[in-house]
Amino acid sequence: MTWRSNLKLFIGLVAVLALVLGLTVIFTQRQAQVTSVSASIAAERYPVGIDYGGTLVESFITTDDQRVSEGDVLFTLQSPSLQADLAEGLLKPETVAYTVTEDGTITLTAAVPGTVRDVTTQPGSFVQAGQVLATIERVGTLSVVAQYELTGRDYSRIGDGAPVILLLPNGASIEGSVSTIDVQTVDGQAETTIRVHSASLTDGAYNGLVKAGTPVTATLKLSDDGILAGAFDGFSDFLRKIGL
Numbered sequence: 001m002t003w004r005s006n007l008k009l010f011i012g013l014v015a016v017l018a019l020v021l022g023l024t025v026i027f028t029q030r031q032a033q034v035t036s037v038s039a040s041i042a043a044e045r046y047p048v049g050i051d052y053g054g055t056l057v058e059s060f061i062t063t064d065d066q067r068v069s070e071g072d073v074l075f076t077l078q079s080p081s082l083q084a085d086l087a088e089g090l091l092k093p094e095t096v097a098y099t100v101t102e103d104g105t106i107t108l109t110a111a112v113p114g115t116v117r118d119v120t121t122q123p124g125s126f127v128q129a130g131q132v133l134a135t136i137e138r139v140g141t142l143s144v145v146a147q148y149e150l151t152g153r154d155y156s157r158i159g160d161g162a163p164v165i166l167l168l169p170n171g172a173s174i175e176g177s178v179s180t181i182d183v184q185t186v187d188g189q190a191e192t193t194i195r196v197h198s199a200s201l202t203d204g205a206y207n208g209l210v211k212a213g214t215p216v217t218a219t220l221k222l223s224d225d226g227i228l229a230g231a232f233d234g235f236s237d238f239l240r241k242i243g244l
Contacts, residue, residue: 034154036218039146039166041201043137043212046112050098053129054079057105061116061134068110068136070096075108075133082106114138115203117212137212142203144176144196146218157222164196167217168209174200178220194220 054077061074068074083104085091093100097111110116114136121133144166148154158178166174176198183192196218201210 032157032222032224034148034150034220034222036146036148036220039144039216039218041142041210041212041214041216042145043114043143043203044141046114046136046138047132048074048097048108048110048116048134048136049130049132050077050079050082050106050108050127051129052077052079052082052085052106054082054104054106054127056121056123056125056127056133059119059121059123061119066116067114067139068116069113070110072110073107074110074116077106077108077127079104079106108133110136112136112138114141115212139203142201142210142212143179144198144201144216144218146194146196146216146220148192148194148220150190150192154222158220159223162223163221164194165219165221166196166198167219168206169215170206170209172206172209174198176201176218194218 057076057078059075060072082091082100083102086093086100086102086104091100096109098106098108100106116134116136118132119134120131121127127133144164146164158181161177164176164178166176168174176196178194179197180195181192182194183190185191203211
């Protein structure tokens, strides 16, 4: 072989090795992350209601998604059964969530600050005992709840506070970290729910997209076991599938 042929052969081998190395790195990076099956932003929710039936006299919720502070008045109701229990001393006249007068009028107040959602009744309506009149999503409690399909190997590669990239519907990304992991078996299949916290999950941020109920994509970063780990794991999985 001439020196020109040897040079071409050397350059060809280097190119092939570089291509294999590049594909290995890309494959390993993909093996080092898992994308959620489904995910959405959630908030701590506090129901508003009473254990007595009665008539809703007045509602102080005037707008959808109304913001309230702790102690703000939400509803007033009239309940004869409540009046009887109050007279017999079976009911405290005042708590953080309500105040009751001797004529059986109860005033429901916000036990926590937040946003009122899911109002279920209007003034003049009869309220059943135990009925939830509305729900308060507590301010400052937004997080992401994401469902994953994980293998046993994936679990072993989730570190404490593992990083998670949250992708909003507008394409903006937010950095978060794993807060809790919960695993349940449904129809013989393991379903994993991971809660993600982030300081950037501020209610109303990103043009209002950051709020309870917004769907997101949550990409969980697994620990890096080395540049060849992905290729080795993939080959092992292939051998396992074909029964070797």
